[in-house]
Amino acid sequence: MTAHPELTRNQSLVLRALDKADGPLSAYTILDRLRDDGFRAPLQVYRALEKLQEFGLVHRLESINAFVACAHPNCHGHAMIAFAICQTCGRVDEFSDEVVEERLGKWVSAHRFKPEKTTIEIRGNCAACAGLAERA
Amino acid sequence: MTAHPELTRNQSLVLRALDKADGPLSAYTILDRLRDDGFRAPLQVYRALEKLQEFGLVHRLESINAFVACAHPNCHGHAMIAFAICQTCGRVDEFSDEVVEERLGKWVSAHRFKPEKTTIEIRGNCAACAGLAERA
DNA sequence: CACATGAATGTTATGACATTACATCTGATT
DNA sequence: AATCAGATGTAATGTCATAACATTCATGTG
Numbered sequence: 001m002t003a004h005p006e007l008t009r010n011q012s013l014v015l016r017a018l019d020k021a022d023g024p025l026s027a028y029t030i031l032d033r034l035r036d037d038g039f040r041a042p043l044q045v046y047r048a049l050e051k052l053q054e055f056g057l058v059h060r061l062e063s064i065n066a067f068v069a070c071a072h073p074n075c076h077g078h079a080m081i082a083f084a085i086c087q088t089c090g091r092v093d094e095f096s097d098e099v100v101e102e103r104l105g106k107w108v109s110a111h112r113f114k115p116e117k118t119t120i121e122i123r124g125n126c127a128a129c130a131g132l133a134e135r136a
Numbered sequence: 137m138t139a140h141p142e143l144t145r146n147q148s149l150v151l152r153a154l155d156k157a158d159g160p161l162s163a164y165t166i167l168d169r170l171r172d173d174g175f176r177a178p179l180q181v182y183r184a185l186e187k188l189q190e191f192g193l194v195h196r197l198e199s200i201n202a203f204v205a206c207a208h209p210n211c212h213g214h215a216m217i218a219f220a221i222c223q224t225c226g227r228v229d230e231f232s233d234e235v236v237e238e239r240l241g242k243w244v245s246a247h248r249f250k251p252e253k254t255t256i257e258i259r260g261n262c263a264a265c266a267g268l269a270e271r272a
Numbered sequence: 273c274a275c276a277t278g279a280a281t282g283t284t285a286t287g288a289c290a291t292t293a294c295a296t297c298t299g300a301t302t
Numbered sequence: 303a304a305t306c307a308g309a310t311g312t313a314a315t316g317t318c319a320t321a322a323c324a325t326t327c328a329t330g331t332g
Contacts, residue, residue, distance in 0.1 A: 027318070028317070062198045084249050097239050103239075116223070118259075127248035164288070180311075182289095183309080
């Protein structure tokens with residue numbers, strides 16, 4: 001458990017929506033799912049998402065403009081996380097790799113580049129969906 | 137020189153716009169720069185970009201919704217390319233790393249994931265811009 | 273208590289990025 | 303000439319994200 005402030009109502013609702021979902025959600029999908037809870041405007045979602053990302057509870061998937069709840073909400077703090085995103089079923093696997101991290105870190109320091117955010121996303125088909133495609 | 141069909145007028149114009157630019161351009165910025173050449177609608181740009189990406193002459197930077205001309209237009213064919221993107225000056229460095237590629241490849245085959253496109257993007261500040269920030 | 277302060281929220285409008293749908297043109301082939 | 307595929311032109315629409323401004327709420331300080 002890393003220390004972070006109590007979540008506000010909006011933040012809790014957004015996080016719960018992502019937790020309940022079986023895959024990544026767009027901000028507007030989250031908005032639709034929270035209409036009954038009083039959400040009216042995109043900004044309510046984006047503001048909550050921003051904080052949740054700061055707390056490490058939510059990740060943004062840059063390549064598909066969507067958001068997922070962190071798979072390791074109790075041990076967050078990884079500097080670098082990679083995602084495998086299934087384009088068929090929406091499943092997202094989150095993993096980190098020290099060697100990749102070290103290698104990119106070496107490139108970065110060799111070039112005196114100051115990284116702020118690193119994105120590693122592999123889009124394709126998960127084992128189940130790739131298998132289905134083969135049999136078809 | 138890898139074999140690819142002759143570029144059409146629109147494709148040439150878009151590629152030239154990206155080549156002349158000193159950094160990544162959004163599709164709408166490209167559109168604006170090609171108004172005098174008869175471009176009127178976003179789709180003209182997006183269609184050209186799609187083909188240019190197929191030919192390996194242009195890359196899309198997922199994390200900033202922009203496009204760059206490939207830095208190695210004569211030896212393209214890399215399966216996996218990483219980008220370091222300076223958020224201050226817009227400079228983009230393109231590189232590939234066999235170890236990173238191998239490591240991600242191992243994860244992927246261990247999980248029987250079939251990758252279609254891999255994105256590796258490091259956003260931050262390049263040496264020059266980070267240096268300026270320090271001195272400020 | 274009164275009041276200042278900072279954070280979060282609510283709401284409207286707008287900006288930025290991308291695609292659908294449909295019509296037209298062009299060049300190569302038969 | 304008829305046909306066909308690929309490229310193009312155009313309008314409309316869809317999707318993602320933020321700016322600007324007003325309001326509310328909790329908290330701490332004089």
